[in-house]
Amino acid sequence: MSGDARDPGYFDALYAADADPWRFETSDYEAAKYADTVAALPRPRYASAVEFGCSIGVLTEQLAARADAVLGIDVAQAAIDRAAARCAALPHLRFARMRVPDDMPKQQFDLIMLSEVLYYFDLPTLERLAARLSVIAVGGADLVLVHWLGPTPDYPLTGDSAVAAFLAATAGRATVTRQERRNDYRLDVLRVAPAAR
Numbered sequence: 001m002s003g004d005a006r007d008p009g010y011f012d013a014l015y016a017a018d019a020d021p022w023r024f025e026t027s028d029y030e031a032a033k034y035a036d037t038v039a040a041l042p043r044p045r046y047a048s049a050v051e052f053g054c055s056i057g058v059l060t061e062q063l064a065a066r067a068d069a070v071l072g073i074d075v076a077q078a079a080i081d082r083a084a085a086r087c088a089a090l091p092h093l094r095f096a097r098m099r100v101p102d103d104m105p106k107q108q109f110d111l112i113m114l115s116e117v118l119y120y121f122d123l124p125t126l127e128r129l130a131a132r133l134s135v136i137a138v139g140g141a142d143l144v145l146v147h148w149l150g151p152t153p154d155y156p157l158t159g160d161s162a163v164a165a166f167l168a169a170t171a172g173r174a175t176v177t178r179q180e181r182r183n184d185y186r187l188d189v190l191r192v193a194p195a196a197r
Contacts, residue, residue: 015078053117057083118162130169139195
């Protein structure tokens, strides 16, 4: 995960203490959430996908079946290394260490995944990220947001407040096409406005 509102050292320390600090590999909650996330993708196939805050690549690996190329981004090098090892047999997946929104990919994508990441940003940084996403999203791209609804006392925002801020920041450039709430998380899908002809 990444964000200007929290120093990258926070995440480096987490991965130094525990290779899977959020139990992405073993949690029933995470497995069910990933299944719902992949099932919510509006299209059967994408040309190019990016996952911000990919961590150790568990969801990234599942996106491999739905996209011709996938880029996983995280601020923690230990997470990137584990993700790359996990997905080594999938040559159309690649990983990069970036601190977004200061660092951003150079290419464009038709699927942008923001799973469990927006509440790590403070409001000004989240708004900068939303603006920069409009540059890397092709017209008609899908933006998928998935966020925990429980308390987040150590993070700048809650799941609901982060998504509300993101929706406000992308108003006029993206339209909500799906919103679902589970007991523990929410899933929001947006479609970027088609490119002007």
